[in-house]
Amino acid sequence: MTLKISIDAGSPTAPYEQLRTQISDQARSGRLPVGHKLPTVRGLADELGLAANTVAKAYRVLESDGVIETRGRAGTFVAAAGDAAARRAATAAAAYAAEAHRLGLDRAGAEAAVADALRAVYER
Numbered sequence: 001m002t003l004k005i006s007i008d009a010g011s012p013t014a015p016y017e018q019l020r021t022q023i024s025d026q027a028r029s030g031r032l033p034v035g036h037k038l039p040t041v042r043g044l045a046d047e048l049g050l051a052a053n054t055v056a057k058a059y060r061v062l063e064s065d066g067v068i069e070t071r072g073r074a075g076t077f078v079a080a081a082g083d084a085a086a087r088r089a090a091t092a093a094a095a096y097a098a099e100a101h102r103l104g105l106d107r108a109g110a111e112a113a114v115a116d117a118l119r120a121v122y123e124r
Contacts (some may be wrong), residue, residue: 003038004031006073014049019058024067027078036078038068
């Protein structure tokens, strides 16, 4: 199992975000299984022709998202991302629902706002 990353230098999306998205997608789809060891920051930076800080930033965000975990000198590994993502999504949804209610939106209004936001993100 190998990590397959392609960075598009002409993309308006920052390289760290392209890297983060691709690793996250591969982990969530199972193409990178839980426990898979990722390359070192320097190793991946050299392989992709990126600055080490770019890869380190992507790894930090992935770790805060629960997609990867660092085990000290042992390295960086794919974590059980699906569980972490589902928990974070549920927390965000609960916070949104509470805020929409506090603002006085009825259920239909709150659902319409969510539908609009999802459409804006997923149908670009």
